[in-house]
Every structure is written in structure tokens, then in C-alpha cells.
């Protein structure tokens with residue numbers, strides 16, 4: 001039986017939650033998340049409380065895992081990413097590179113980019129034993145930035161998510177000879193619990209700009225995003241590595 005580790009899967013309306021549920025159909029699943037209330041929504045998964053932006057907590061969590069065939073890094077966002085703000089809801093106002101605090105920069109980079117680095121490094125020795133797949137989650141924000149005035153995301157987030165694309169390319173080179181594939185998915189605006197919280201105050205204004213500018217005329221679903229991530233974990237995509245795949249209704253081009 002294979003084992004998958006999924007970070008950021010405990011909130012029931014999250015992309016990671018749907019990924020964990022789907023992967024459970026074919027493998028054992030270990031979830032790393034801070035949101036303990038959500039652990040009961042994943043019966044059958046081994047859930048470990050872990051702040052993935054903290055390298056010591058990541059080392060400890062991975063130290064208790066004996067086998068890893070798949071790693072999916074789903075933790076991310078510009079808010080609800082630390083122990084203190086995990087239930088706080090979106091912050092109001094535009095947060096760009098020139099008006100964010102240093103705390104914002106460190107927290108957002110920590111949860112979106114450093115966390116992927118820590119988890120990939122910790123998982124690498126076990127992945128290399130038999131080969132496997134890593135899927136990282138970036139964002140359309142890395143392609144086009146966050147326009148000034150938009151609320152619910154941030155400039156540091158766009159930069160950190162661009163880093164995730166670079167990390168993916170680099171790691172694919174380093175792990176290719178061990179049969180470990182490393183890919184990235186860059187969602188556009190997806191109707192997770194996170195998006196619903198933003199739309200409560202922003203109407204038709206998504207975190208990356210007006211929703212009406214999405215060429216397909218709608219936001220994406222969690223299921224559409226999770227299906228792509230799970231496909232990248234499996235053998236049907238066995239020659240695909242080092243790439244980022246957009247799932248955004250063509251919105252990066254708008």
C-alpha cells in the first residue's frame with residue numbers, strides 16, 4: 001500500500017481536503033495541518049497537528065512517517081496561515097509589497113514557500129527509496145500579480161507562489177534520477193471555503209481581480225482542482241515532471 005502526505009487538508013471546504021479524500025481511495029493518507037477541529041472530517045487518515053512554516057515542527061512530523069510515495073503541498077494563502085490567525089477570516093484592504101509589514105512578508109512567505117521547501121526536504125529521503133510524486137500548489141497570482149486595490153490576497157503571496165514554481169523546476173532536476181516526479185498546479189479563482197469568505201465582502205471582486213474577467217465565465221471548483229492534483233500523483237502522468245499546470249478557465253490570459 002502506498003502512502004501520501006497531504007499538507008493543508010483539514011478544513012472541510014479546502015482543496016487539500018478533497019485531494020486527501022480522493023487519494024484515500026488508493027493509498028494511506030497522512031495529513032499535516034494546524035486546524036485540529038477538522039481532523040474528524042478525515043476518518044481513516046492519520047492527522048498530525050503541524051505548522052508547516054516551522055522547520056522544527058516539520059522535521060518532527062516527518063520523523064513519525066515511515067513511508068512516502070506521494071507528497072502534496074496544499075497549505076497556502078495570505079491569511080489564516082498561522083496559529084494565531086487560523087480562524088480570523090480575511091484581512092481588509094490591499095496588501096502589496098510596498099505597504100505590507102515585515103511580519104506579513106515573513107508569515108506569507110513562510111506558509112506559501114518556505115513550507116514547501118521544508119516538507120520536500122523532509123520527504124525526499126523516503127521518496128527516493130522507491131520513487132514517487134510531489135505536487136506543489138502555486139497560483140495564477142504568480143503569473144500576473146495582484147492588482148492594487150484587490151482584497152483577499154497580497155503582493156507577498158504572488159511572489160511566494162512564483163517561488164513555488166521555481167522550487168518545482170529545481171527539485172524535479174534533483175530528484176529525477178530517483179524516479180521522483182515534481183510538478184506544480186497553479187489554480188485560478190477556486191470556490192474553496194477561503195474564496196467564500198472573501199466574496200462575502202467583495203461581491204464579484206475576486207482576490208486576483210474582477211470575476212467577470214474570467215474567460216470561462218465562472219470560478220473553478222475544488223473538485224476540478226483536486227482531480228488535476230491527484231492525476232499528477234499517479235502513474236498515468238509518469239513522464240510529466242518539472243512543470244506547472246494552470247487550472248484557471250484561461251484567466252491568466254485576461
Ligand SMILES: NC(=O)c1ccc[n+]([C@@H]2O[C@H](COP(=O)([O-])OP(=O)(O)OC[C@H]3O[C@@H](n4cnc5c(N)ncnc54)[C@H](O)[C@@H]3O)[C@@H](O)[C@H]2O)c1
Pocket residue numbers: 007008009010011013014015016032033034035050051052053073074075076077080081082083086111137138139140186187188189190191192193194195
Ligand atoms: N482557493 C483559491 O481560489 C486558490 C487560488 C489559487 C491558489 N490557491 C492555493 O491552493 C491552496 C489551497 O487553498 P484553499 O483555498 O483550499 O485554502 P484553505 O484556506 O481552504 O485551506 C488551507 C488549509 O491549510 C491549513 N493551514 C493553513 N496554514 C497552515 C500552516 N501554517 N500549517 C499547517 N496547515 C496550515 C488550513 O488549516 C487549511 O486546512 C493554497 O496553497 C492556496 O494558496 C487557492
